[in-house]
Amino acid sequence: MIEVDDVHRVYGSGRFGGRTVHALRGVSFAVERGERFGIVGESGSGKSTLIRLLAGLDRPTSGMVRFDGREVSGRSERQLRFLREQLQVVFQDPMSSLDPRMNVRQIVSEPLIGTRHPDPVGRVRELLAAVGLEAGAADRYPHQFSGGQRQRISIARALAPQPSVLIADEPVSALDVSVRAQILNLLADLVDEFALTMVFVSHDLSVVRRVCDRVAVLRDGELVEVGTTEQVYSDRAQPYTRQLVAAIPTIERALAGVDAEQLAGQVAAAGGAPEKSAPDGSAPDGSAPVGARKDEEG
Numbered sequence: 001m002i003e004v005d006d007v008h009r010v011y012g013s014g015r016f017g018g019r020t021v022h023a024l025r026g027v028s029f030a031v032e033r034g035e036r037f038g039i040v041g042e043s044g045s046g047k048s049t050l051i052r053l054l055a056g057l058d059r060p061t062s063g064m065v066r067f068d069g070r071e072v073s074g075r076s077e078r079q080l081r082f083l084r085e086q087l088q089v090v091f092q093d094p095m096s097s098l099d100p101r102m103n104v105r106q107i108v109s110e111p112l113i114g115t116r117h118p119d120p121v122g123r124v125r126e127l128l129a130a131v132g133l134e135a136g137a138a139d140r141y142p143h144q145f146s147g148g149q150r151q152r153i154s155i156a157r158a159l160a161p162q163p164s165v166l167i168a169d170e171p172v173s174a175l176d177v178s179v180r181a182q183i184l185n186l187l188a189d190l191v192d193e194f195a196l197t198m199v200f201v202s203h204d205l206s207v208v209r210r211v212c213d214r215v216a217v218l219r220d221g222e223l224v225e226v227g228t229t230e231q232v233y234s235d236r237a238q239p240y241t242r243q244l245v246a247a248i249p250t251i252e253r254a255l256a257g258v259d260a261e262q263l264a265g266q267v268a269a270a271g272g273a274p275e276k277s278a279p280d281g282s283a284p285d286g287s288a289p290v291g292a293r294k295d296e297e298g
């Protein structure tokens, strides 16, 4: 469905002594139809750059991105219409990606403008139900919802044009930990229900692990590992991947059956990151562990 072939992206020309940043270095992978493919890497590893290339919002400096056999790079906006219909992105922060002046009906039906959909109102009702919002939500505005509910609205909007591929760009990072699991479960259910292909991007391997079949690990613009989520999570052949696992709060690893002490030893031996979680399994900022429920969404 998606092929990324030896893609490089260099920012800046380097002319007149200017700085260049080699954000992606020879990245290659393929995402099969129906797959849930995770891309994980720490800040600055090139995740946003890669998403922009997949969505046809930017062009690689060299290499090629293909969608359903068609080249994405180097096409005009008119030629990319097929991609805009087939591929939708859910962004990290629903507050900034939803227009505060539009009500939910307008937001969710916006992608249908110009498509001659026979029943946009009915479609909005259907989509709100699919993401677990009541029909009355259609008349309300983004600020009247909780963070998790706003992300549900973003997901409904992304599904409106009936895409075949959903790119989720850190979709739960801006949310309270108590609602993350609900949104992840919702995404997984919708991918099944609508037979979607999903590319799920996150800095957090534990989040990717919940929803993805395969995962690619990105470091400083290079793919250092690609494999099934379980392989990557449990083999940890790469010291960098071990660091990503070690950054997951202890309770998450306990749930995953990973021996925290053994892992900490491996990381220390690899010169890796220090243990970040508190002994009680809470996150470093003192927030509740992932998976804890406060029923904040209501």
Ligand SMILES: Nc1ncnc2c1ncn2[C@@H]1O[C@H](COP(=O)(O)OP(=O)(O)OP(=O)(O)O)[C@@H](O)[C@H]1O
Pocket (backbone or CB within 6 Å): 011, 012, 021, 022, 023, 041, 042, 043, 044, 045, 046, 047, 048, 049, 050, 203
């Ligand atoms: N428009 C740009 N011009 C110059 N450098 C850029 C530009 N966009 C990104 N970069 C650089 O490219 C590298 C990769 O950035 P990118 O935003 O893709 O990483 P990321 O993994 O998405 O990080 P984050 O999770 O912090 O968003 C970084 O060094 C970044 O500073």
